Amino acid sequence: MLSEKTAAKYRDFYDQVRADTALDSQTILLVGLAAAMAAGCEP
Numbered sequence: 001m002l003s004e005k006t007a008a009k010y011r012d013f014y015d016q017v018r019a020d021t022a023l024d025s026q027t028i029l030l031v032g033l034a035a036a037m038a039a040g041c042e043p
Contacts, residue, residue: 002010021028 018028023031
């Protein structure tokens with residue numbers, strides 16, 4: 001597991017990346033789902 005400090009930094013990074021996007025929220029969701037499935041995760 002991540003330490004609380006590392007998890008907070010990751011959340012900050014994730015929020016900043018998602019804030020500055022040219023894609024709509026549905027496309028972002030679908031890309032994330034596709035990436036998770038490609039990595040072997042199951043929905």
